[in-house]
Amino acid sequence: MAYTRACLNLTKSEGKGIRFMIPAFDTRYRPLTSRPFLRDDSYTEYAPCPALRPYIACFWAMEGNGKGGAVRVIPDTCMDIIIEINHSRQTVKTRLCGLQDYSVFKPHRVTGDEVTSFAVRFYFWAARLFLDLDFRDLYNQVWDLELVQPGYTAGFDIFLYYRLAGERIAWMERFLLEKLKPDQYNPNLYNAIDYILKTKGNAAVKELCGHTCVGQRQMERLFQRDIGISMKRTASLVRYQNVWREIVGQKEFRIQDAVYRYGYSDQSHLLNEFRRFHGVWPDQARQSALEWV
Structure with missing residues (x-):
C-alpha cells in the first residue's frame, strides 16, 4: 500500500524508545x-x-454568566470534550460530544451563574487515540464523559482553581499527552482517511476499498468503531x-466550479x-458568518 510516506511522519516517542506513526x-x-471569524x-x-496538533484542532473557551444567544452548531467533523466549570456553585461537569451530521441551534442556559466552558476539539481521525471507546455509540450523541469512560475525569476538579486560559491549556496538554496512544492507529483506516482528504471528500466507497485493498465490510467496521x-458519510x-x-x-463563490471540483451531479445536488x-442555504450561511469578521 502507498500509505505511510503519503500521509505520515515517522517520529520517536521521547523517553520510551518506541517508534510510532x-x-x-x-x-x-x-x-x-x-x-469561523x-x-x-x-x-x-x-x-x-x-x-498535539496532528490530533487536536484547537482548545476553545467560552466565558459568561449563561446569558448569551443561540449558536448554530454545524457538522465540523470533530469530537469535543467540554468541561463546564461553574464558579458560583463550585462544580465541574464534563461532556463528550460525538460526530454529528446535522446542524442545531444551542442556546446558552440562563442561570445567572458565573460559568466557564473549556473544551478540547479532536479531529475525527484522532479521538480514538485518546479514548478507549466504540464511537458508533457517540454518533449524534452527547454523553457524560465519566459515564462512558469511568475514571477519565479524575482530577478535573483542578479547573476550579484555574482562572487563566493558559493554565487550563497547560494542564490539559499534559493530561492528553499521557492519555495518547498513537500505536492504536489502524493503517487501513488511516489509508482510507488519507484518500478522503486527498480527494476533498469526493470519494466513492468502491474507490476507497480499492485504494486500501480492504473489503467493504471490514472497512465499514473500522469507520463505525473508530470514527x-x-x-460514505465521512466523505460527504x-x-x-x-x-x-x-x-x-x-x-465570490462560483457554485458551478464547486460542482465540478467536488464531484456533485449538478448545482441542486x-x-x-x-x-x-448546515441547516440554511450557502448565501445565508455566508452572511451569518461574515457578521463576525
Whole structure:
C-alpha cells in the first residue's frame, strides 16, 4: 500500500524508545464552525502545542454568566470534550460530544451563574487515540464523559482553581499527552482517511476499498468503531466542510466550479446537500458568518 510516506511522519516517542506513526492530516484539512471569524471575550480558540496538533484542532473557551444567544452548531467533523466549570456553585461537569451530521441551534442556559466552558476539539481521525471507546455509540450523541469512560475525569476538579486560559491549556496538554496512544492507529483506516482528504471528500466507497485493498465490510467496521459513522458519510461531511471553506473564504463563490471540483451531479445536488448539513442555504450561511469578521 502507498500509505505511510503519503500521509505520515515517522517520529520517536521521547523517553520510551518506541517508534510510532504520527498523522499529518491536520496540514491538509482544517474544518470550520458556523462562525469561523468569531473571536471575542465570550469565545476564543487556542492552538495546541506542536505534539498535539496532528490530533487536536484547537482548545476553545467560552466565558459568561449563561446569558448569551443561540449558536448554530454545524457538522465540523470533530469530537469535543467540554468541561463546564461553574464558579458560583463550585462544580465541574464534563461532556463528550460525538460526530454529528446535522446542524442545531444551542442556546446558552440562563442561570445567572458565573460559568466557564473549556473544551478540547479532536479531529475525527484522532479521538480514538485518546479514548478507549466504540464511537458508533457517540454518533449524534452527547454523553457524560465519566459515564462512558469511568475514571477519565479524575482530577478535573483542578479547573476550579484555574482562572487563566493558559493554565487550563497547560494542564490539559499534559493530561492528553499521557492519555495518547498513537500505536492504536489502524493503517487501513488511516489509508482510507488519507484518500478522503486527498480527494476533498469526493470519494466513492468502491474507490476507497480499492485504494486500501480492504473489503467493504471490514472497512465499514473500522469507520463505525473508530470514527462513529460510515465511509460514505465521512466523505460527504469532509466534502461539505471543503465547500463551506470556499464559501466563506472566497470573495465570490462560483457554485458551478464547486460542482465540478467536488464531484456533485449538478448545482441542486450541492445546494441541497449543503442545506441538509448546515441547516440554511450557502448565501445565508455566508452572511451569518461574515457578521463576525
